[in-house]
Amino acid sequence: MKSGFIGVIGKANAGKSTLVNVLVGEKVSIVSPKPQTTRNSIMGVLNGEGYQLVFVDTPGIYKSGNYLTDLMLKTAEDAAKDVDFILYVHDGHGGVSDGDIELMKKYSSGHIPMAIAYTKIDIMPKENIAEDARKLYEAGVDCDILPVSARKFKNIGKLEKYLAERMPEGEKVIGDDIVSDKSEKFMIAEIMREKILLKFDEEVPHGVAVVINKFERQANGTYEVNLDIVCEKANHKAMLIGKQGRAIKEVSSFARESMEKFLGAKVFLTTYVRVEENWRNRPGLVKDIFIV
Numbered sequence: 546m547k548s549g550f551i552g553v554i555g556k557a558n559a560g561k562s563t564l565v566n567v568l569v570g571e572k573v574s575i576v577s578p579k580p581q582t583t584r585n586s587i588m589g590v591l592n593g594e595g596y597q598l599v600f601v602d603t604p605g606i607y608k609s610g611n612y613l614t615d616l617m618l619k620t621a622e623d624a625a626k627d628v629d630f631i632l633y634v635h636d637g638h639g640g641v642s643d644g645d646i647e648l649m650k651k652y653s654s655g656h657i658p659m660a661i662a663y664t665k666i667d668i669m670p671k672e673n674i675a676e677d678a679r680k681l682y683e684a685g686v687d688c689d690i691l692p693v694s695a696r697k698f699k700n701i702g703k704l705e706k707y708l709a710e711r712m713p714e715g716e717k718v719i720g721d722d723i724v725s726d727k728s729e730k731f732m733i734a735e736i737m738r739e740k741i742l743l744k745f746d747e748e749v750p751h752g753v754a755v756v757i758n759k760f761e762r763q764a765n766g767t768y769e770v771n772l773d774i775v776c777e778k779a780n781h782k783a784m785l786i787g788k789q790g791r792a793i794k795e796v797s798s799f800a801r802e803s804m805e806k807f808l809g810a811k812v813f814l815t816t817y818v819r820v821e822e823n824w825r826n827r828p829g830l831v832k833d834i835f836i837v
Contacts, residue, residue, distance in 0.1 A: 546595060546597075546714065546717070546777045546820045547595065547597075547709060547712040547713065547714055548597040548712055548713075548716065548717050548718055549597075549598070549628075549629035549715070550599045550601055550627070550629050550630075550718070551628060551708060551713035552577045552627075552628035552631045552632070552657075553601060554603055554631055554633050555633055555634035555635060555636075556636070559634045559664060559787065560634055560636060560664040562602055563695045564634060564662060564664060565602045566602045567695040567701055568589070568598070568600060568701065568705060569589040569590065569591050569600065570591070572807070573589035573727070582631045587602045588600065588601055588719075588727070591705070592717070592721055592733075593705065593709060595709075596712060597718065597719065598705070598709060598712065599718060599719055601628060604777075625656075629657070629712060630657065630659070630708065630711055630712070631652055631653075631658070632659070632660060632661075632708070633648075633660070633662070633688075634662045635662070635664065636662050636665055637663040637665055637666055637669055637673065637677060637692065638664075638668050638669045640673070640677065641798045643723045646680075646681065646684045646686060649661065649686045650684075653686060653687065653688045653776075658688075660711075661681075661688060661689070662689075662691055662704060663677070663690050664694065664695065665694060665696075666692045666693065666699060667694040667699060669755060673824040675819045690702055692702070695772065723790055729760070729807075729808065730757055733760060733804055733808075734756060734757050734772065735802050736800055737755045737800045737804075738753065739787070739800075740796050740799045741755075744795070744799070745796075749776065749781050749784055749785065750780060752776055752777035752825065753774060753776050753781075754774075754775045754824065756772060756773055756775055757771075758771040758773060761769035762826070763797050766810050767811045767812070768810055768811070768813070769813050770815070770818070771817075772816055772818050773816075774816060775819055775820075775821050776818065777820065777821065777822055778820065779820055781820075782819070782820050793816060793818060797816045800814065801814045
């Protein structure tokens with residue numbers, strides 16, 4: 546039996562969460578086209594024949610800008626220190642920059658073995674893969690490179706087998722019936738935030754958080770969910786609510802459908818929007834919001 550923890554590291558928007566979701570076969574992390582979608586370290590478990598892979602999906606490596614992004618960067622750094630293997634996810638569609646090489650060399654230079662998942666090969670010329678691999682090799686990035694497409698399931702089986710072979714011998718560390726370390730309450734908050742990320746423009750989502758006030762299963766099996774959408778500016782609140790409340794009704798309906806699918810039950814959802822100015826630089830508020 547082989548089992549171990551795999552830290553999934555990489556720049557924002559490299560496709561880390563999508564790749565983990567595909568590998569695990571369950572949605573354990575929310576996804577959107579926007580940076581900072583993943584804010585917490587989230588665990589996803591894959592049980593195969595003779596092996597267990599425990600993926601630790603981390604926030605994207607992102608330029609520090611406030612207390613929240615500092616905390617996200619620390620989460621990613623900590624995850625890279627306490628795993629058996631590092632899977633560095635790189636967006637192949639975006640080419641290879643000097644900054645990419647610097648980060649890869651940083652994470653591959655320690656005592657933890659690393660490989661690169663070179664993603665999004667379905668939307669790029671095939672000849673670029675070999676050229677980028679050569680560039681990385683010549684720059685001194687000494688680790689295996691595995692081209693994959695999570696969206697098209699290209700080489701996902703090969704990646705799974707590769708990772709399984711590199712796990713240490715040992716018993717399963719997570720129970721067979723567990724696919725994530727996060728609670729239903731956490732996932733409900735994340736589903737709401739995902740729908741906001743998908744619906745609204747760049748300016749609003751980065752300053753939005755979701756706080757669950759009430760999450761209860763009623764006697765009839767229906768879940769009652771009461772939550773606050775926290776934003777940083779009054780004009781953001783107006784945008785989130787929309788004219789005659791249309792925007793908040795639409796995004797809440799969108800989220801409720803996904804919540805019901807996730808929970809397998811009807812959801813009665815009540816949504817409020819409140820302003821907490823500059824909350825991403827207020828440690829007390831970040832702690833309350835960041836840790837669910």
